[in-house]
Amino acid sequence: MTLQRQTRKKKKVRKFRLFMMVFLIAFLAIGGYAAYQYISASLDANADNNLSDDVVFNGSDENVDNVNVLVMGSDSRGEDGGRADTIMIANYSSDTNQPKLISIMRDTYVNIPGYGYNKINAAYSIGGPELVRKTVTENFGIDINYYAEIDFKGFEKLVDAVAPGGIEVTVTPEMTTDEKALGVELTEGTQKLHGKELLAYSRFRHDANGDYGRVQRQQEVLGKLKKEVAEVTTVAKLPKMIGIANGYVSTNVRNGLLLSMGTDVLRGKTEDMETMRIPMDDTYHDARYDVGAVLEFNVGGLEQNAQEAQTFLNQ
Template sequence: MTLQRQTRKKKKVRKFRVFMVVFLIAFIAIGSYAGLQFYNASRAANADNNLSDDVEFNGSDGNVDNVNVLVLGSDSRGGDSARSDTIMIANYSSDTKEPKLISIMRDTYVNIPGYGYNKINAAYSLGGPELMRKTVTENFGIDISYYAEIDFKGFEKLVDAVAPNGIEVTVTPEMTTDQKALGVQLTEGTQKLQGKELLAYSRFRHDANGDYGRVQRQQEVLTKLKEEVASVTTVAKLPKMIGIANGYVSTNVRNGLLLSMGTDVLRGKTEDMQTMRIPVDGSYHDARYDVGAVLEFNVGGLEQNTQEAQTFLNQ
C-alpha cells in the first residue's frame, strides 16, 4: 500500500496536554488543586528543558488504527554531537487496546540515508528525529506516524511524580562496583529506586550483558511505570505529571490519539505490554569498524528483523 507522506514542521505542541488536563480534571473532579499542580509543574519544567521547539518530521499518514510512535531518549547535552541513548517504537492498536514496544539497540549497524553505514543512534545527531525516522523505515520497513523526544531530566522528575516512594527493581553486584559509570550510589539487592537512581539503573551497560541488559532493563522500567500510571492512586497526580511532561517531551502526537491511549491505560485495558528487541537473537554478530564496536547483521539478518518487526506490529 502506498502511503502519502505530508511534511509537518511545527513547534512543540502544548495544547493537547492542556486538553487532557481539562478532561481529566472534569472526570476525576479534583478541581483547582489539580490545575495548580499542572501550572507549577509545567512552569518549572519549561525553565530548564533542553529540547528544540522546532522539529521537522515527515510522518506517515497511513493506518490510523495501528499507530507507531518513534520514541527517542536523549540527555540533550547540547551541540551536534548528542546521540539518542534510547530508540524505541511504541505501537498502539485501536482494536486490541494493547501497547507494544520495540527497542532498537543503539549500536546496530545500519545504512543511514545520505550518510552511509554507522551506528543507528548516529542518525539522531546527524538529522534529528526525521533522519531517525527515515533510517528506521528504510532499514526495517516500519511506518512511523509520530515521534516523542524525551529529555532524561524529565524522566527523573516524572518517576518521582508517579512513584514518590520509588519503583522496585533488583540491583546487581556489577552496578555497585562501577559507581562511576552509574553516577549514583546503589546497593545490591531488591529495592525501590527513585528518579535519578532508576534512570541510572535503566541506562547501565557496563556488565557482561552490555547493551542487551540495558534494553531489557529499560523495558522492565517502562512496564512498571505503566502499571503505576494505571493505578487508582496515580489518577490524582495526572495533571502534575502532564505538566512535567509539557517541558520535557517534544512530540507531534495528536490530541485524540493521546486521549484514547491515556483513557485505555486508566481503564485497565493494557495489563500486559508486549516487547521486542532489534536485532533479534541469532541475526547478528559483533564487529568493529572506524565508528567503533557495532552489532552487524548476518547475511539475511536484516530481512529477518524486518519480517519479525512487521509481524510483531501487525503491519
C-alpha cells in the same frame, strides 16, 4: 451537561493524558492551586530540558487503528553527546488493545539515508527525529506515524511524581561498583529506587550483558511505570505530573489519539505489554569500523529482523 458530569469528564481526560505521556517514556490543566502546580512544573521543565523547539517530522499523520510512535530518549550531556541513548517503537492497536514495544539497540549498524553506514543512534545527532524515522523505515520497512522525544532529566522528575515511594527493581552487584559510570551510588538487592537512581538502573550497561541488559531493564521499568500510572487516583497530583511531562516531552501525537488509547487502558481493556529487541539473537555479530564497535547484521539478518518486526507490530 451537569457540573458533576463535567467534573468527572475532566478527571478522566487528565488521567488519560498522564498515562499516555508516561507510556511514551515519561508523557502530556486546571485552576487555583492546581493551575499553579501545573504552570510552575511546566515552566521549570521547559527551562531545564535539552529538547528542540522546532522539530521536523514527516510521519504519516493518519487516523489509523494500528499506530507506531518513534520514541527517543536523549541527554546532550551524556557520553555520546547529542546521540539518542534510547530508540524504541511504541505500537498500539485499537483492534487488539495490545501495547507493544520494539527496542532498537543503539549500536545497530545500518545505512543512514544520505550519510552511509553508521550506528543507528548517530541518525539522531545528524538529523534529529526525522532522520531516525527515515532510517527505521528504510532499513526495517516500518511506517512511523508519530514521534516522542524525551529528555532524561524529565524521566527522573516524572518518576518521583508518579511513584513518590519509588519503583521496585533488583540491583546487581556490578551496579554497586560502578558509581562513576552511573553517577549515583546503588546498593545490591531488591529495593525501591527513585527517579535519579531508577534512570541510572535503566541505563546501566557496564556488565557482561552490556546493551542487551540495558534494553531488558528499560522495558522492565516502562512496564512498571505503566502499572503505577494506571493506579494513580489522587487528582491533586495530576496537574504537577502533567506539567512536568509537558515540559520534558516533545511529541506530535494527537490529543484525540492519546485519549482513545488512554480510555482503553483505564477501562482495563489493554493486555500486558509485549516486547521485542532489534537485532534479534543469532542475526548479527560484533564488528568494528571507523565509527567504533557496532552490531552488524549477518548475511540476511537485516531482512530477517525487518520481517519479524513487521509481523510483530501487525499481528
